[in-house]
Amino acid sequence: MTVFGCRTCVAALTVHVSRVALPVHADQKYxxxxxxxxxxxxxxTFAVDPLPSGSPWRPWAELEAGEAEALGWYVPRLGVSAGPTGQVLLAPGDIRGAVIDPALVGDTACCGLNGGEPNMVCESCGTPVAIRIDDCGLRQAIWLEPLATRVIEDGPGPHPVLDWADLIEQRPGIPPSEPSGGWHPLWPAAIGSALAHLLATSGGKPLVIPDRQVAxxxxxxxxxxxxxxxxxPKHTLVLAGPGLPDDDGDFALIPEHPQTGEHWPVAPSVKPVPLAWNAWRYLAFHRDPKPAGRSIPLPPEALPALLPGYRFEPDGRIFLKVLARLPEVRQPWLRAIYERGRPYSYSFYIF
Structure with missing residues (x-):
């Protein structure tokens, strides 16, 4: 069982938690x-961010040759964190022994808590240990400070790692539509990340997408x-993964294991494009049943829509962030696509 505690007084700060992969929507604003x-x-569960976080922040113009790449970025950003790596993400209900300190709550939020510096302190010794986020449009989260906290108990945790077959059975994915009829926020995040990988992998080649949901x-x-x-000449983008036939396309959307971050392996001739499990699982296996009593199959265009009717827009902020971390973004054609987001301060992207 993994438990995190205060580095100063070793008091426990979390319940027992299991490690999972950091999701693409970890810091989503929607x-x-x-x-x-x-x-x-x-x-x-908990996840670890491999990138630097928090202060000090470095303006892009002040970075020397090679510094940006060492920090995980390949094209200009407004600012780059040079802080410690290893910030730990938790669900808010899993924190223990830490309280919000009003003196540390900044004034940059709108309707709740936000900020890049700790606003929670250890109850035992008063050390700032975590950031609580619950502002409007942001993911509710606890982010443990890597320099103020550490693992005090280590083990597998309450959630055993599932194999691919068990994932198919136990993790059915998340439908794209919310009760209101709009898109579920996870979908713009998942597709925004996958779109960045797809562009980098495809080299800008024209793609044919046979599956109507994927298209x-x-x-x-x-x-x-x-x-x-x-x-x-055209290239084909298909779905590949557990429970599906062997790859028959040039590019394949493959699932990311939500616990380990592992990617489903494909044949050497197929170029993989990772997609978050919850979206991949739905696209791969959710199909409406055929109408009862009909002997002649309906053509795909006559079947009911499986996706919301509202126009879909990938998450532009996540798209740009993922793209900026891929070396391929330095290619002129892809750099030009990235630069379209510069006037919007990396928070909005017009597709």
């Missing part, structure tokens, strides 16, 4: 409320970024 978004992690979330953005498929 809409403007009212209210915050659901936590990125389920109770009893529904990827094709409009691809058409606007690299142009519609023309009459020349």
């Amino acid at each position: 809409g403007n409320g009212p209210g915050s978004l659901a936590p990125a992690l389920e109770p009893g 529904g979330v990827f094709q409009p953005a691809l058409d606007r970024l690299v142009g519609p498929v023309g009459a020349g």
Whole structure:
């Protein structure tokens, strides 16, 4: 069982938790409320951010040759953290022995708590140990400070690691539609990240997407970024993963294991594009049953829509962040796509 505690007094600060992969929507901002978004992690789990976090912040213009790449960035950002790595993400209900200190709550938030510096302190010794976030449009979260906390008990935790077959059975994915009829916030985040990987992997080649659900979330953005498929040579994007037939495309959307971060392996001739499990699982296996009593199958265009009717927009902030961390973004054509987001302060992207 993994338990985190205060580095100063060794008091326990969390319940027992199991490690999972850091989700692409960990620091998502979606809409403007009212209210915050659901936590990125389920109770009893934690994830570790491999990137530097917090102060000191370095303006891009002040970074010397090679410094940005060493910090994980390949194109300009407004500012780059040179702080410690290893910030730990928790669901808010898993924190113990820490309280919000009003003196540490900044004035940059709107309707709740936000900020890049700790606003929670250890009850035992008063050391600032964590950041509580619950502002409008943000994921509810606890971020433990890596220099103020440490592991005081280590073990597998309450959630055993599932194999791919068990994931298929126990993790059915998240439907794209919310009760209101709009898109679930996870989907713009998952597709925004996968779209960045797809562009970097494809080299801008025109892509044909046979699956109508996959085409529904990827094709409009691809058409606007690299142009519609023309009459020349074409490449195919398919779904690949556990429970599906062998890969038969040039590029394959493959699942990321939500606990280990492992990617489903594909044949050497197929170029993989990682997609968050909850979206991949739904796209791969959610199909409406055939109408009862009909002997002649309906054509795909006559079947009911499985995706919300509202126009889909990938999460532009996550798209730009993921793209900025891929070396391929330095190619001129992809750098030009990235630069479209510069006027919007990396918080919005017009697809």
